[in-house]
Amino acid sequence: MLPIPFLLLLLSSSILSPSSAADFCVADLSLPTTPAGFSCKKESTVTISDFVFSGLGATGNTDNIIKAAVTPAFSSQFPGLNGLGISTIRLDIEIDGVVPLHTHPAASEVLLVTQGAILAGFISSSNSVYYKTLYEGDLMVFPQGLLHFQVQCGSSPAVAFATFNSPDPGLQITSLSLFGSSLPSQLVEKVTFLDDAQVKKLKKVLGGTG
Structure with a gap:
């Protein structure tokens, strides 16, 4: 147990020297982002609306090649998240839908x-593979930066919600990076061991050039 004089010193220090840290840093979406995120709104302009987001109740548009939709609640949609190190999304996957390998x-x-x-499932940096069928109420964690995927299975569309330990987790879809970009076909063939016909077919499907 700490001596009483020391406890009194701690108490007096906390009274005389309150924390200078702000309670929050609501994103000012009118200003450009910085490496640290959005700049803060003036506290006098902050309202309850900055801390509430109602965009995850509706099904996303899955009318696309992957038959899936991601509805984000990142700091750019949900300003109150800025600086708090958290965010979330809604994921809708139609029958036969897939969220391709991404990080x-x-x-x-x-x-x-x-x-x-x-x-x-996900693939570790040592190329170990971890995957499982998840049902209502199941949770799965995907470590930062590792390739992972989600595939609808069963007889009905799937819905999931994901949380991240960042207000802007970033996204890179492997297939789009390779076949939906302007990376020359010869280079894609070299780094993927695919032949010319396969690469050009995938570039045509995913909108790539080169």
């Missing part, structure tokens, strides 16, 4: 399935 360079992810079934 989040700036965050780890926890996925919660709320409807249907999703086969999800």
Whole structure:
């Protein structure tokens, strides 16, 4: 137990020297982002609306090549998250839908399935593979920066919510980076060991050039 004089010193220090840290840093979306995130709004302009986001209740548009939709609640959609190191998304996957191999360079992810079934997995840096079919109420974690995926399985569309330990986790989809970009086909063939016909077919499907 600390001596009483020392306890009194700590108490008096806390009274005389309050923390200078702000309670929050609501994003000012009218200003450009910085490496540290958005600049803070003036506290006098902050309202309750900055701390509430109502965009995850509706199904996302899955009318696309992967039959999946991500509805984000990052700091650019949800200003109150700025600086807090957290964010979330809604994931909708139609029957036969897939979220291809991708990474989040700036965050780890926890996925919660709320409807249907999703086969999800990731590949470690030592090329070990971890995957499992998740059902309603199941959680899975994807460590930061590792390649991972989600595939709808079962007889109905799937819904899940993911949280990240960053207000802007970043995203890079491997197939789009390779075949939806302007990286020359010869280079893609060299780094993927695919032949010319396969590369050009995938570039045509995903909108790549070169």
